[in-house]
Amino acid sequence: MKLLEYEAKEIFSKYGIPVPKGVFIRAPEEITAHLPDIGDAVVLKAQVDVGGRGKAGGVLFAEGAEAAGTARELFSREIRGVPVRGILAEEKLSIEHEYYVSIAVDRSSRQPVILFADAGGVDIESAALADGSAVRRAVVSPLLREIPAFLMRYLLGGAPKELAPTINRLYHVFREKDAMLAEINPLVTTPEGVYAADAKLIIDDNALARQGIAVNRDLSEREREAEKHGFSYVELDGSIGVIGNGAGLTMSTLDLIEYYQGRAANFLDVGGGADQERVMHAVRLVASMPGVNVIVVNLLGGITRCDEVAKGIIAADVSPTIVVRMAGTNEEEGRQLLAERGYRMLESMDAAIRAALEVSA
């Protein structure tokens, strides 16, 4: 889960990473009481989970008394379609130089990987692509608690040594907070010292519970329902409903719909051991999506009981047409149950999807 900048900065600050003086506000007038602490030159940053926030008008500057008015202006905006519900108001830093540092999980080496660049700022990603030598990269053994000094020297190159403690503390955050990504862009030097001017922190979804982080996503009613049953569920914009077991097979089912020039309405992975109850809930959930007139059920696996699946489909009793492809144990019983109720069961993924497209057209 991606944290908002102010949440990430609260964590960074606890780990000793210097962040600008600031306050998180939910209404424009809240800022006035905090101006004596922050100072007269204020940066107002919309707290929205949107890339390219600055370019999209999500960052404004203000002086003293005008801050509340500027905040009101920012609260009234939508940043790439996302309404502004909170603002981080911070002191404006006197930046001397900008750097970039990030720590991520490297799939290839199975270790944390640190990237450091002498130039930070909004276009670092494209700069890194254009000139690989501008970015230095080092992997660290996950068994180490600190970044070894020789790696730190390599990463910094000619950059000031005073950045090292901050980078090492970012590594502590990365390790101890179960981060998939911990990034400071830009990391800046000022006459007053080093600061994390921005902050990005993505926490491993599988570690949220032990990190005590409540999931604060805005879920739709159907998404909440899916979560309750433990389904992996993503809504798309087509009209063909999809239920599969296993992430790969379900993705492949969506791809095949696209291959035959149809459009899938959703991704729904019922998971292992799809029994009558789970299948019924999955079918009802997908059938409740507006515009869905046909549902492809594609279940495969050694332990899937086809008679259970058939009973689940029948029990769901929904209006969209259901096309079934399944393989597993008790296939014959399943086929017979479905046939008695007029459901179509097909032999292959391709055949099932072609049949669904005929209905949908």
Add this chain to the structure above:
Amino acid sequence: MIYGDKDLGVIVQNITGRQGRFHTELMNDYAREVGGRGVIAGAAPGKGGQEVYGVPVYNTVREALREHDAAASVIFVPAMAAADAIMEAAHAGIELAVVITEHIPVHDTMKAIAYAKLHDCTVIGPNSPGLLSPGECKLGIMPAHLATRGGVGVISRSGTLTYEVVDELTRAGIGQSTVVGIGGDPVVGQTFVDVLARFEDDPRTEAVVIIGEVGGNLEEEGVRSTDLPVVAYVAGVSAPPEKRMGHAGAIIEGGEGDARSKARRISALGVPVASRPSEIPGLIRGVL
């Protein structure tokens, strides 16, 4: 046969759990069918002295290995204790740990894999359906009846999609040497590169099917690393960016890892890429 054959002795960690129990029986059904050793012992803390389908249970891996000659462990331990189970196995002398568990925090996985490496223990998974060498051995949860013995290796990040492809191959009369589910997590012990290196040393394997999906670029890395004839399939061409498609590792992040560009890059290396699973047998015939 790249990770073991009929003679491979296997233990199961958390053999007394629902999944561990169920799949111990299926693994040993298969071992009986092919005349292999199968699961010869189990480990579960506090459950020492029990039996699961005739297989003796010990409190620790170390105790199990004191009484039995096993080189591999299949791990069904719950997510928050699974990394510890991997390290316990490696420390006790297990050479191959197959981790079925899903939802292990990535930092735990990174540490456990690094620790296992110090003890020369190979880790497959986590979030893996395991591996199957038809006619030799089965470690994990793959449905064995879909597979048939032959010369094509299969490497996949997925479970059920692997069964789909194996089923297609078998129906087309193309047998498999070994089917390896490397796991759907962002960090896994054996990547495409590692498994392909084993296939290169395997006299039975003539060609390999790589089944990838959105997220990362390890499929391409694998294709670049091998001289074997390869056919690829990448699931998720219709996946929207920044949405996790079921697997923890199946996410397009920062514009990286989308299936279409991945397929394009693999194709540019001269490897045929199937646009749907049913095309795979035909493409394999073309490279054999």
